[in-house]
Amino acid sequence: MTLAATLAAQESAQESAQESEQAPAPAVAPPPLVQVENLRVRIKTPDVDVTLLHGLNFSLNQGEVLCLVGESGSGKSITVRSLLRLLPPGAIVEGSIIVDGIDILALKPAQLRAVRGPLIAIAFQEPATSFDPAFTIGYQIAETVRAHEQVSWADATRRAQDLLELVQVPSAKRRLDAYPHELSGGLRQRAMIALALSCRPKLLIADEPTTALDATVQIQVLLLLRELQRELGMATVFVTHDVGVACEIADQVAVMYSGRFVEMGPIERIIDAPRHPYTAGLLGSVVTPDVPGARLEPIPGAPPDPTALPPGCSFEPRCRVARPACAQAMPAFTQIAPLHQVRCVLAASGAAMGDIEK
Amino acid sequence: MAGFIAYRLLYVLPISIGVSLICFALTYMAPGDPASSIIPDDASPEVAAQIRAAYGFDRPLPIQYLLWLWRVLSGDFGVSLSTGRPVTDEVIPAxxxxxxxxxxxxxxxxxxxxxxxxxxxxxxxxxxxxxxxxxxxxxxxxxxxxxxxxxxxxxxxxxxxxxxxxxxxxxxxxxxxxxxxxxxxxxxxxxxxxxxxxxxxxxxxxxxxxxxxxxxxxxxxxxxxxxxxxxxxxxxxxxxxxxxxxxxxxxxxxxxxxxxxxxxxxxxxxxxxxxxxxxxxxxxxxxxxxxxxxxxxxxxxxxxxxxxxxxxxxxx
Known part of the structure; x- marks a missing residue:
């Protein structure tokens, strides 16, 4: 089953869930590995009370890659961290997150620990600060294996070496005894990926794993991730602010703005015919080798403060094609094609963004 | 690791020499002649000079320091002026x-x-x-x-x-x-x-x-x-x-x-x-x-x- 079909079925998500409960799922439509419905995250402490995610819906099949794209502060990291329930104190999560049939939000602490690693694993943005500086790379990978499987230190260390070889770390055996600060940025990120893969997760979360790297190293790590993802058949949620990176790896793209999806669809459709002005803006601010000398067009302004969102569409204040109606109410996330959803009043008119601007 | 320890030990050497210099200088920082507390008030100048010579107070300061350091390194801190016992016997138990x-x-x-x-x-x-x-x-x-x-x-x-x-x-x-x-x-x-x-x-x-x-x-x-x-x-x-x-x-x-x-x-x-x-x-x-x-x-x-x-x- 393709992701496209999953998305098409998403409108009637409740129905399909009931179906799969009542009867064995038909061979053509196994339930998706990840199913997120109406995910809302609110941070409430004595100092702040802010809603960061306003009801997200998405699903992901085994072996597929979903890219979350958006500017800093759009809620990408919060979204993926919700999947692991790795949120700051005071976070209130509503909605439902089902991964491989497990209701993540209902798990007790011990059950949650058992899920972190073998079912869902995460590779962080900053490998330099995400490894404990006081322990060797080999120890930190082996310790993760031992937290979830009944194996000896020797076996766990052997697995760590295999993993480092898998992510193409040269002289892996020697690197086991290296401390994080003794590795280069690229090698550290490879080691971080090895750590994430250590318990053979079904869902890999990659939270801007290439952002902190040099451009040349970035592409190496990206290619490695894509190769591993295909080889191991993992579902992957990949967070990035770089549309170019998304093109390299994504099957499906969800564009985020101010804690909401504004456009979601297969990567080809999003690149070729973006229907939301924000998506078009993101694409316009990327260097493309095909059109040398083309002017980059930055999106004017900055994302809105999540504590004071505008009453209508959150993007309206920055939007170049905004209509008076846009400031009145938040547009619905509408399906404009079987696998393509957009949150924009103009999208319903059927014109591609380029045409509207002309 | 051994290299690191050796490196740190090298640091200890100049610090120790500095400390020993200050301890030695204590004798001279105290008001009055260091020998004056031993020499009886009514002693003649000849006797006083004799006592000074006996303690080595008449020799140049660097020589006095080296002699003192040599004695200290061999565990001889001299004799307590108040009890007359060797200083080590007083200081070690304390x-x-x-x-x-x-x-x-x-x-x-x-x-x-x-x-x-x-x-x-x-x-x-x-x-x-x-x-x-x-x-x-x-x-x-x-x-x-x-x-x-x-x-x-x-x-x-x-x-x-x-x-x-x-x-x-x-x-x-x-x-x-x-x-x-x-x-x-x-x-x-x-x-x-x-x-x-x-x-x-x-x-x-x-x-x-x-x-x-x-x-x-x-x-x-x-x-x-x-x-x-x-x-x-x-x-x-x-x-x-x-x-x-x-x-x-x-x-x-x-x-x-x-x-x-x-x-x-x-x-x-x-x-x-x-x-x-x-x-x-x-x-x-x-x-x-x-x-x-x-x-x-x-x-x-x-x-x-x-x-x-x-x-x-x-x-x-």
Whole structure:
């Protein structure tokens, strides 16, 4: 089953869930590995009370890659961290997150620990600060294996070496005894990926794993991730602010703005015919080798403060094609094609963004 | 690792020479001629010169220093001016008494400080955290001599359960000997326990805020394993504070030793100053300084064991 079909079925998500409960799922439509419905995250402490995610819906099949794209502060990291329930104190999560049939939000602490690693694993943005500086790379990978499987230190260390070889770390055996600060940025990120893969997760979360790297190293790590993802058949949620990176790896793209999806669809459709002005803006601010000398067009302004969102569409204040109606109410996330959803009043008119601007 | 230790030992050499120079200079910083305290007031100039020559006070200063250093290195600190006994016989037993007191005080302070500080960090901002911080500040701020006298008044005078002063008799059984340690150690440990608790609290809570702790949670590690990581990261800075406090206890126990009549270096130094007993002062100060240096060296080595980054940073 393709992701496209999953998305098409998403409108009637409740129905399909009931179906799969009542009867064995038909061979053509196994339930998706990840199913997120109406995910809302609110941070409430004595100092702040802010809603960061306003009801997200998405699903992901085994072996597929979903890219979350958006500017800093759009809620990408919060979204993926919700999947692991790795949120700051005071976070209130509503909605439902089902991964491989497990209701993540209902798990007790011990059950949650058992899920972190073998079912869902995460590779962080900053490998330099995400490894404990006081322990060797080999120890930190082996310790993760031992937290979830009944194996000896020797076996766990052997697995760590295999993993480092898998992510193409040269002289892996020697690197086991290296401390994080003794590795280069690229090698550290490879080691971080090895750590994430250590318990053979079904869902890999990659939270801007290439952002902190040099451009040349970035592409190496990206290619490695894509190769591993295909080889191991993992579902992957990949967070990035770089549309170019998304093109390299994504099957499906969800564009985020101010804690909401504004456009979601297969990567080809999003690149070729973006229907939301924000998506078009993101694409316009990327260097493309095909059109040398083309002017980059930055999106004017900055994302809105999540504590004071505008009453209508959150993007309206920055939007170049905004209509008076846009400031009145938040547009619905509408399906404009079987696998393509957009949150924009103009999208319903059927014109591609380029045409509207002309 | 061996290289690092050798490197740190090299540092110790110039510091030790500096310390020995200062100790030697003590003789001349004191008002008057160093020989004047030995020479009788009514001695003739000839006799006085004879005495000066006998002590080597008539030779050039660098030669005097080298001769003195040579004697010190071979374990001869001279003779006490007030008792006439060899200085080593006075200083070594006092040193042992002080060491046992400072060691006990440091252990107690470290145990209490680490436990309270870690608890407070984990309870960040809650009532128990604030209560512990208040106790810590109170512990840091209490004057030692006042605490010593209050303890004596309560436990020795009112309740009569613990001895008020001294070390007891040589023939006492173990429990009785131990009872003499209780009040001085409690008094000594209070201030460093407060300081250690505060510093451990801030180190641990800083560590808890680091990103890798969240990464450890994301790996599904149990809480006690995550604590091992936090502890190893916080151990270096905590050890530095504990080492410094131990070193302070070695030298800073003059008040406590005087209140409890504890025959240690503080007690001895106090007496030596009043008697203008220079050889004893020199030996005591020199030995205390050397202990200070060794304690710092040990802390550095331990810190390196806990934090691999220290090694590469200090070599480069």
């Amino acid at each position: 040193m042992m008494n002080t060491l046992s007191l400072a060691g006990g005080g440091a252990l107690l302070a470290a145990f209490v400080g680490i436990t309270l500080g870690t608890l407070a960090a984990y309870r960040n901002g809650r009532l128990s955290d604030r209560a512990i911080s208040a106790v810590g500040i109170a512990g840091m701020s209490v004057p030692q001599y006042w605490l010593a006298m209050v303890m004596v008044a309560i436990f020795a005078v009112e309740l009569g359960v613990l001895p008020a002063s001294g070390m007891g008799q040589p023939g006492d059984d173990f429990g009785r000997t131990l009872s003499f340690y209780v009040l001085p150690i409690l008094t000594l440990a209070t201030v460093p326990a407060g300081i250690i608790a505060r510093s451990v609290r801030s180190t641990v809570s800083e560590t808890l805020q680091q990103e890798f702790v969240q990464a450890l949670e994301a790996k599904g590690l149990p809480a006690w394993r995550i604590f091992l990581h936090v502890a190893k990261n916080a151990a270096g800075p905590a050890l530095a504070v504990i080492g410094l406090q131990f070193a302070n206890l070695l030298g800073g126990s003059i008040l406590v030793e005087t209140v409890f009549s504890w025959p240690g270096t503080g007690f001895l130094l106090n007496a030596a100053i009043f008697m203008r007993d220079l050889p004893v002062m020199q030996a005591t100060v020199l030995l205390l300084a050397m202990f200070f240096i060794v304690a710092n060296l040990l802390v550095d080595i331990l810190q390196m064991l806990f934090d691999p980054r220290v090694k590469s940073a200090r070599r480069g």
